[in-house]
Amino acid sequence: MRSTMRAVEFQEYGDPEVLKVVTAEVPEPGPGQVTIDAAYVGVNFADVKARAEGYRVDSLPYRPGLEVSGRIRAVGDGVPDLRPGQEVAALVGGGAYAEVVLADHTTVFPLPEGLDLPTAATLPTVVPTVHALLHEVGRLRAGETVLVHGAAGGIGTVAGQLARAAGAGAVYGVASSAGKAEYALKHGYDEVFTADSFPEEVRRATGGRGVDLVLDPVGGETLRRGLDALAVFGRLVSFGNASGAEPWRVGQPELYAEGRSVAGFSILTLAQSAPDALRALAERAFRTVTDGTVRLPVTAEFPLSDAAGAHRLLGGRSSTGKLVLRVAD
Ligand SMILES: NC(=O)c1ccc[n+]([C@@H]2O[C@H](COP(=O)([O-])OP(=O)(O)OC[C@H]3O[C@@H](n4cnc5c(N)ncnc54)[C@H](OP(=O)(O)O)[C@@H]3O)[C@@H](O)[C@H]2O)c1
Numbered sequence: 001m002r003s004t005m006r007a008v009e010f011q012e013y014g015d016p017e018v019l020k021v022v023t024a025e026v027p028e029p030g031p032g033q034v035t036i037d038a039a040y041v042g043v044n045f046a047d048v049k050a051r052a053e054g055y056r057v058d059s060l061p062y063r064p065g066l067e068v069s070g071r072i073r074a075v076g077d078g079v080p081d082l083r084p085g086q087e088v089a090a091l092v093g094g095g096a097y098a099e100v101v102l103a104d105h106t107t108v109f110p111l112p113e114g115l116d117l118p119t120a121a122t123l124p125t126v127v128p129t130v131h132a133l134l135h136e137v138g139r140l141r142a143g144e145t146v147l148v149h150g151a152a153g154g155i156g157t158v159a160g161q162l163a164r165a166a167g168a169g170a171v172y173g174v175a176s177s178a179g180k181a182e183y184a185l186k187h188g189y190d191e192v193f194t195a196d197s198f199p200e201e202v203r204r205a206t207g208g209r210g211v212d213l214v215l216d217p218v219g220g221e222t223l224r225r226g227l228d229a230l231a232v233f234g235r236l237v238s239f240g241n242a243s244g245a246e247p248w249r250v251g252q253p254e255l256y257a258e259g260r261s262v263a264g265f266s267i268l269t270l271a272q273s274a275p276d277a278l279r280a281l282a283e284r285a286f287r288t289v290t291d292g293t294v295r296l297p298v299t300a301e302f303p304l305s306d307a308a309g310a311h312r313l314l315g316g317r318s319s320t321g322k323l324v325l326r327v328a329d
Pocket residue numbers: 043044045046125126129149150151152153154155156174175176177180217218239240241242243244265266267268314317319320321322
């Protein structure tokens with residue numbers, strides 16, 4: 001077996017051009033781990049934030065990549081249920097931009113039947129995250145109304161579909177262009193607003209009542225204005241900080257008067273702090289893909305060597321749906 005492989009890393013923070021193809025040692029699985037011969041890698045906004053500003057980067061050089069599909073290459077001691085050659089999708093803490101990816105067996109999932117490898121690479125982050133945002137954390141009930149920021153993105157397109165499938169009374173989105181709004185409207189949204197005017201548009205669309213649930217990956221001023229768009233007893237789930245704003249603080253004035261709640265979610269942190277809870281969540285969420293409730297929208301494929309191209313599209317706010325990297329030449 002070969003001992004070296006191609007991977008994509010950056011040595012410094014900056015524009016997409018800092019992503020370089022390097023030759024690296026093929027990793028070997030330790031106890032509880034497997035290695036995966038990668039077929040496709042899902043691209044996440046967190047990868048862009050890692051490259052641009054060091055989000056969740058411990059040290060340089062850094063190899064991005066949080067989700068991968070492919071075949072199990074080798075299995076470490078103490079891994080009961082996975083075997084070489086098996087097709088899987090995996091969530092990893094980083095390092096998926098590579099031909100061989102090391103993963104903890106608790107976040108490696110046999111491929112749901114009928115799912116192709118490109119699509120499977122987008123399964124590990126988006127579907128469990130959206131399921132958690134709407135159900136476990138957001139506690140959405142049938143008939144309630146939902147507002148989702150970033151409605152045309154990877155998370156947003158699945159959130160629209162899953163909210164509708166959960167029987168939401170109305171699903172509203174926020175997106176930064178007319179093209180993105182049009183795309184989101186095909187993925188479960190009733191109406192899509194701009195970031196400037198969403199609080200007023202929500203009031204108009206709900207007859208002044210506000211929405212029951214806001215999903216906020218933007219933070220800062222958007223989060224604060226999202227609270228004002230909530231109905232009495234409404235919930236806001238914060239799950240990102242795309243705006244790069246200072247950490248938010250919410251207290252009694254915003255919460256007491258109308259019984260509002262603010263909650264948070266991070267799939268990567270859950271994978272570390274409560275892997276069993278993540279596994280159970282993922283299994284519930286994946287059923288919505290196998291039963292056809294949700295379609296995972298892969299809109300563009302780039303070779304691994306052009307990870308920079310994917311970052312340009314996603315970081316330039318011009319992508320819709322999910323982007324993937326094809327690992328084979
Ligand atoms: N907590 C978790 O477990 C978790 C898991 C996955 C993703 N996330 C978060 O969810 C969000 C979506 O992730 P994704 O990978 O699916 O990416 P994505 O939505 O496909 O792309 C990034 C999104 O961020 C928006 N955006 C970009 N720059 C922005 C800015 N400066 N201010 C406001 N909005 C901006 C864009 O929407 P517009 O151009 O339409 O504004 C776009 O929809 C990200 O913030 C990510 O960090 C969180």
